[in-house]
Structure formats: C-alpha cells, structure tokens
Amino acid sequence: HQMSSKQKSFKKSLDDPLQFIKGAGPKRVMLLKKLQIESVADALYFLPFRYDDRSQVKKIAELVPGEMVSFTGKVIDAGTIRMGRNRKLFEAVVQDDSGFIRVKWFHFNESYMAGKIKLGNERIFSGKPTQNKRDGGLEMIHPDTDTGSGDDSSTESLDIGRIVPVYRSTEGLHLKALRTIMKNVVDGYNHLVEEFLPEEILNRYKFPKRSSAIQLAHFPPADTSIDLLENFQHPAQRRLIFEEFFLIQLALAFKKRHQQITERGRAFKTRGEIIRNFFKLLLFDLTGAQKRVLGEIMTYLEKEEPMNLLLQGDVGTGKTVVALTALLTAVDNDCQAALMAPTELLAEQHFLNIRPFCSALGITIELATSTGTAKEKSLIRDRISDGTTQIVVGTHALIQKKMEFSNLGLAVVDEQHRFGVLQREAIGKKGLVPHVLIMTATPIPRSLALTLYGDMNVSFLDEFPPGRKDIETRLFYENKRDNAYHLLGKETEQGRQAFVVCPLIEESEAIDLKAAIDVFEELQNQRFPDLKVQLIHGKLKKEERQQIMADFKEGKIDILVATTVIEVGIDIPNASVMLIEHAERFGLAQLHQLRGRIGRGTHASYCFLIACHALTNDGKARLNAIVKSRDGFAIAEEDLRIRGPGDFMGTRQSGMPLLRVANLLRDIKLLELSRLEAFALIEKDPQLELPENAKLKTMLHQTLGDQMGLMKII
Ligand code: ADP
Ligand code: MG
Secondary structure, X not given: OHHHHHHHHHOOOOOOEHHHOOOOOHHHHHHHHHOOOOEHHHHHOOOOOEEEEOOOXXXXXHOOOOOOEEEEEEEEEEEEEEEOOOEEEEEEEEEEOOEEXXXXXXXXXXXXXXXXXOOOOEEEEEEOEEEOOOOOOEEEEOOEEEEOXXXXXXXXXXXXXXXXXXXXXXXXOOHHHHHHHHHHHHHHHHHHOOOOOOHHHHHHHOOOOHHHHHHHHHOOOOOOOHHHHHOOOOHHHHHHHHXXXXXXXXXXXXXXXXXXXXXXXXXXXXXXXHHHHHHHHOOXXXXXXXXXXXXXXXXXXXXXXXXXXXXXXXXXXXXXXXXXXXXXXXXXXXXXXXXXXXXXXXXXXHHHHHHHHHHHHOOOEEEEOOOOOHHHHHHHHHHHHOOOOOEEEEOHHHHOOOOOOOOEEEEEEOOXXXXXXXXXXXXXXXXXXXXXXXXXXXXXXXXXXXXXXXXXXXXXXXOOOOOOOOEEEEEEEHHXXXXXXXXXXXXXXXXXXXXXXXXXXOOOHHHHHHHHHXXXXXXXXXXXXXXXXXXXXXXXXXXXXXHHHHHXXXXXXXXXXXXXXXXOOOOOOOEEEEEEOOHHHOOHHHHHHXXXXXXXXXXXXXXXXXXXXXXXXXXXXXXXXXXXXOOXXXXXXXXXXXXXXXXXXXXXXXXOOOOOOOOOOOOHHHHHHHHHHHHHHHHHOOOOOOHHHHHHHHHHHHHHOOOOOOOOOO
C-alpha cells in the first residue's frame, strides 16, 4: 500500500486530480470543479480570458496620467475618510525615493483594507494614474495591490511586474489563489504535454509547440503583445484554438469517410412519373432556390452512397414541398419513406397537408404517433412492416424498437432542433441504410453547423416564395396590453385571424393549462365576446385537435389561444396576428418559429410580444433581437451570442464535446482552416496509418473517441 502511494507521487500524469497541486486544498478543489476543472489537463486548457498589463514598472515621479503602470512604495498614511453621511473612501499616501502619490478606494471593506494597507508597509500598486480635478495632483483609483517590494527578487510575483493572466473565476475562489494554482500546474506538468499536430501543419501556420503555447497563454513574457493576446490572435492562442477544432473536424471527416466506405443504400432513379404528376398538382411554381436544392437532392439520391443532407431554410422558405418531393422519389423507386416531426401536432399537420397529394397519386399514407389504442398502433405497425404503407408520417414513435419497415428508402427529419444527434443516428438503423434529409426549423450559425453537423452535406434554401408580406413586431409591457388587444381587434374586424400563445411557465402542466384557460376566458368573455375564441392544448384528444385546426384553417375560429403546441409547422395563411404572452419566457429560436406562423398569406401581419415581468438583460436582448430582425440567420447568431455555445452544444445536443479554448463566434476563421486541414488529412491518410499521424490518432481516440462515437471505427 505504501509502495503504491509512493509511486503515485513519483509518476506524474496529466490526468492527475488537482488535489496533488500545491495551493489546491479540498475547498478549492470543490470550487475548481465548479469551473469544470478537475484534472491537471483541464487546468492547462483553462486559459485566461483577459490579461492585465502590469509589466511597466516605474518610479512615482515618472508616472504619467492614463498610462498603465506598476510601482513600489511605502505606505506613509492610510485610513477611511467620511464624505457626508453615507459615502466614504479609503485613502493612502504612498512614497518612494522619487516622490509620493495618493491611492483611493471608493468601494471597499474597511477592516479588510485596514489589515492590508498598513503604515510603514512596502507594497506594489498597479493601475492607471489620473489627475485630481481639484488640486491637479496625481492619484490612482482602485489600484491592484500586492505585498512585497520590487527588490525582493527571490519570489516571483504573479500579480505584478508582468502581464498578469485574468481567469474566469467563481465565488469564493480568489483570482490570486487561482493564479497560484495555475502557476504550479504549468510549472509542474507542462513538460508532460506532448505535441500531436503534424509537423507540416505546425510549419505551415507557424504554430508554436503545444507546451510552449500553453506556457505562453497562461504566463506570457513581458514583451508579448497584449493586443494580440486580448484578441486571441497570438500564435500560442491560435494554435490551441486550432488544435481543439482540428480534433473535432478530424473526427467528423473520419466519420463521413467511414460512412462513405461502409454504408450502402439504393441508387434511385429520379424525376420519375410520380414526381412529374406531383408537380402538375402544385398550385404554384417552385422558387429558384427550391429548384436548385431539389437538383442537389436528386444528385445525392442517384448515388448508391446514402444521402446525409442537412437542409437549412428559414421559416417559410417552403421546405415541405422539397421534403415531399424526396419522399415521393423514394416511393417511385418502390421504397417506403418516412417523415418525422418533433411534435404530435406537427406530425398531424404534415399528414393532413400531404394526404390529399397522396390520394391523388394513389399512394398509401399513414400517421404513426404515440396516441391511439394499443390495437390501433399495432395495426399501423403491421401495415408498415408488411409494406402496405408507402409513406409514414410520425413522431418519435417512428424510431422506437417495435417499429419495423419492410423497405425504408428515405427518411426526412423535420425541425431538427428538437432531436439530439443520437436520434439522428437511430433513424438510420432501420432496414438498409436509407437516405436521410434533415431540415432545420431555425437556421443555425454556420460555425455551429460545421461543428454539430460537419459530417453531413449542407444545402441552403435561401429564397422566400413571392408575395411574402411584412411582419411588424412590437413589444408591449404588461400595462400596455390593451393597446395590443386593440390592434388585434382591428385585424379581426378585417376578417383576419389571430394566434395567442401562452408559454410553459410552471413545472406542472396543470398550472400551465390553467394559465392558458384564464387567458382564453378573459378574451372570450371580456375582450371579444362577439368573436369565436378557441383554446387548443396538448392535453386534447387527437381528433379534437385536428378538428380545431381544421376549423381554424376554414376561418370558423377568429382567435386561437394555444399553449406552445403550435410552435412549429402550422400553416394558416389568413392568420395575421401572433400575440405572445410572457414573451420573455421564450427562447429566441422559439420566438422566431412562432412569428413564422404568420405573414404566410397575402396580408401584412403583426407580432405582439407581451412582456409580463421585469426583464433580465438576456431577456431584453432576446426581445430586442426579435423586434429588430426577421432574418433567421441573424437571429441565430444573436442567440449564440446571448446564450453562449455551451448551451447549444452541451445541453441541447447530446454527443458533442464542449469547447474549452475555442469560441464559435470569435474563431470562425480558425474553424474553417481546421476543417480544410482535417478533411485534407483524412483524404491523404484515411485510416491515420502513416507514422507521422500516429500521435494524432491516439489523441483523437483519447479525447473524442467516446463522445463522438468513434470507438468502433477508429
Ligand atoms: P417551411 O420552410 O417553414 O416549412 P412551408 O413548407 O410550410 O415552409 O411553406 C410555407 C408556405 O409557403 C406554405 O403555405 C406553402 O404552401 C407555401 N409555398 C411553398 N413554396 C412555395 C412557392 N414556390 N410558391 C408559393 N408558395 C409556396
Ligand atoms: Mg416546416
């Protein structure tokens, strides 16, 4: 036993937990855990987000207003000064052999300051001197200060006389302590950090070696350009950012390549009879973008290699026609086709929209959701497994184990953002490998698409059908609610229809429903007694929901009060108002989706956001983004900015690694560079067998093997 603990202390590893690090006691280890730093390796990749330049050290007499500087001096006077009843300041006079200066704190803890700034003590101060407005004397407000004098060169100060790293910290963990821990980690372990990037790439981009990059990023030497550092443009930082992206892109390239080699699907004949007949049934001409995207899809479908395509198109660009054409192409090739939607209501709507085309073309179609009796569901499954059903529209029910297709040739996944990456893989497991088309509900920023879906091909539907009408979006605070209702009433007077959407607020569905019922009753009984108001929510039976939607579509209902069940996919061209209760509770993507329900017909439309509570900064930013823009891509970027990429990648999408160093908004150029390099490398060395790529292969396996499902294939 003794032997093994001794060995432990001798053989260091980057996987060592932080409790081995000097300065990291049990309490700090807990706090570090909050920052997702558990091992030495985690700490090495926890880079400063900012740097303070305290490398300039001067004599007091040499200080210049506005110039960032550090100096050493003796405290010759110190204490609290009261200014009026509530205001006070802590002031000290500091002297060196060239002169003296006042230093001041307006926000401080009195006993803490008194303990720190003591008469006669020699201290280091750091900050920007300013000129006092009244007497013109030089002073420094809220300087950083540290013990010790400049001459005491035996201990190296981490906080002064250098470019000082500033880390994101957490409550209870002082930056000073964090810096010390980081210093001990870097000094004690950085020599273990091995290079794994190919020599060629290091040379091409003049990247420093991995360990020197880590060293520099944490503790830059005094002559480092602070400008480069602060903009994450220093070669050391660029290298670390590149390496993180590069591994992910390599994994994606590897996966894509692997699919190309191992997966076989069916090569379809395209533009067959069914498709020609279908286009005759359409009441409109396809947009240029729809034609282009369909051309791209046909090219993929004609190959034996299964299609794996992400279709990005903003709300209302007409993705459904594109999807239906793909489904029908499969049927034309004697295959089954499936369309999967995230909610029952959307699946039902798709089913109802598509069914008339199928009847006209003599194609059998089925709706498979989780509602219905066990008997009904089992009958539907039978018809799917024996091949009677040609097109299936459904929800998650489609990828459940019990469901078996006789001959699935193509699957379309609509409104992808509700499905995790794992589910995307699951649908491919039915039958032979089917062609897969994933359609996004809300566009995702390019950087995110390259990272989350980098192993797929991407097409863009970037044109709206003609006659798209303006949507005016307005924010009303609770006390101005009447104005919103007034405007809504003016629209219904003209024969238009309105959605009123209530969010999920409480944990309990029953309470949410109660809130929606309250809104419904107030609208029907108080505000609009002469209009037909109807409530729709997720608890209703399928038949009731379908009836209500049919009635709304036929104009028998003026105002439809809904819980968020209507979020996606509903198509009611005569609806010109979308009023959103508690708009502050919705995410940006959701708001954009909801607004996408209107402006679909020939009428100008209105989106009214009712903010019911004091808004947080994020809430304000979200609502402003929606008021300002209708462009899904711009909104998606804003969403990424407000929420941060972690939220997209960590909680919403399973199966993706978190980025520790790289930032999807800031580092898009490096992302694209890393992608080019990674795909080129896999092209050259598909199995990573060349000796110069051996380290890379090990690294890929260690870091992403589990998360990105590479274990089986590398
Ligand atoms: P989304 O991309 O949001 O799923 P939809 O497929 O629901 O959009 O289409 C939005 C509306 O535009 C529907 O009413 C649809 O019938 C109509 N539409 C689609 N393509 C065209 C077109 N080329 N010309 C005119 N209207 C179109
Ligand atoms: Mg749609």
